[in-house]
Amino acid sequence: MPYHHQPETKPANGLPIRILIADDHQLLREGLQAVIAKAADMTLVATASSGEEAVEKFKATIPDVTLMDVRMPGMDGLGAIEAIRAFNSNAKIIALSTYAGDALVRSVQRLGARGYLLKSMLAEKMFTAIRDVHAGCMCWPPDDGRGMMRTKDELSPREREVIHFVACGGTNKEIGLHLGITEETVKGYMRSILPKLGASDRANAVAISLQRGILNAWELEATPR
Known part of the structure; x- marks a missing residue:
């Protein structure tokens, strides 16, 4: 890069x-x-x-x-x-x-x-x-087309929690129980997450989140199953 x-x-x-x-x-x-x-x-x-x-x-x-x-x-x-x-x-x-x-x-x-x-x-x-x-300069990767400097499509803290547990293999019901919200609320978060990431489904959302650094592999490894 x-x-x-x-x-x-x-x-x-x-x-x-x-x-x-x-x-x-x-x-x-x-x-x-x-x-x-x-x-x-x-x-x-x-x-x-x-x-x-x-x-x-x-x-x-x-x-x-x-x-x-x-x-x-x-x-x-x-x-x-x-x-x-x-x-x-x-x-x-x-x-x-x-x-x-x-x-x-x-x-x-x-x-x-x-x-x-x-x-x-x-x-x-x-x-x-x-x-x-x-010398006082900065050293950042250039915008590579994924919108490094975008802010309007960032996931909220709760959406990050939801996609984290999706990546860990949790069902909507399991995620809801873990976060203290209803299964329908989890589905609502997923309906918001997919277009923000430009993802076609849950698996694609996880892949994009890992690619962009929204999810970190080491954090997923440390999460109890």
Whole structure:
């Protein structure tokens, strides 16, 4: 997926860009560390394996740029971004994910992140994103036709709950019992959800929700059946 970015910008003070990496996978942390070590204008100041640790490490080191995985145990990356930005509103954070969904991009934008990168991105593009964000620019995926910046068709919190339980295999009756609403009300929510997503049926709605990041696979895995 292509990204909008600015031309390479070197730190004005000549000092290396200080980076914090937060990801719960050790191999990925080590891989990112090895990549960053190849950039003469960057240095790693700390790593974290959870959202809570990321917040602690940020407060202890005050990095120039933080690379934040959105999926981590305990406090996830979204919670960590919110906590860090509450502590330091000038924090420059780039969200990392294996998902390219527009809803997830909007979520990190609203929390104050400065960019969004796929973990599969080539090292040189990651370098460019880090330099851009450090220089005060943003690094977001362009609108790819799915309406990344649309707001009129966003699902309501309740509609998100309904589609979540649909994805978990719940029937209208089961979803109604879980949410404390009637089966007919669940059907009403589905009648609203389908056109908002441009979906033909329940299965298609789930597929689109996963693609756009409205639903996250890791949350579905953690939901008791």
